Amino acid sequence: MDREGELREFVSARGAALSRAAYLLTGDHQAAEDLVQETYVVLVRRWRKSGTVDPEAYVRRILYTRFVDGWRRRRLVEVPWASPPDTPAGDEAGTAGDRLTLASALARLTPRQRAVLVARFYEDLTESQAAAALGISTSTVKSQTRVALQRLRELAPDVVTSFEGVET
Structure with missing residues (x-):
């Protein structure tokens, strides 16, 4: 081909x-x-x-x-949404609410913190893979992950339970 x-x-x-x-x-x-x-x-x-x-x-x-x-x-400067984005049909109310809360909290992180969290937890990359993908050091990935997760815990404490097993 x-x-x-x-x-x-x-x-x-x-x-x-x-x-x-x-x-x-x-x-x-x-x-x-x-x-x-x-x-x-x-x-x-x-x-x-x-x-x-x-x-x-x-x-x-x-x-x-x-x-x-x-x-x-x-x-x-990022401005929080005036109203929540549309959610896909068929979501349960609790899950949709959690998604909106998490999306709002993610929007309040810095772009680098969001990038690190997406690379680590959505893309499921290791720290070294995330560092290579983002062009930063492994220690920066670790520190940005720690700071971002702490900020998410402050902004959305009820929703961030899926991250609780993560070492920071």
């Missing part, structure tokens, strides 16, 4: 997961779509040169880097 066919196959297979990760990073559907588009632009430009690099790790690194770079460029 040619490289362009491999790229199409990879994007169709992993596009939804990439979109979900982008949403968790940004907390906004439109911003997530923009982040995924930026990631695809970089990926397409570099695809032929990527050679034998693991495409999953490669695209994840691009996504996280574009997210953190965008935050550095803009230095925008």
Whole structure:
């Protein structure tokens, strides 16, 4: 299969997961779509040169880097949502409420803290894998995880029970 066919196959297979990760990073559907588009632009430009690099790790690194770079460029102050986002139909009321509370708490973390939590707990990366994906040291991943989890415990103490087994 040619490289362009491999790229199409990879994007169709992993596009939804990439979109979900982008949403968790940004907390906004439109911003997530923009982040995924930026990631695809970089990926397409570099695809032929990527050679034998693991495409999953490669695209994840691009996504996280574009997210953190965008935050550095803009230095925008994030504003909490005026109203909660729409939740998918069929969710139980308690679960939907927990999701909204957690989403609100995540939106109040710094972009780097969100990126670390998404890499560690959503993408299920080890500390060293998350450090490589984010372009930071392992000790920074550890400290950012600890600080972010503590902040989440303060902002949403009833919801963060899923993280309680995590060593910080």
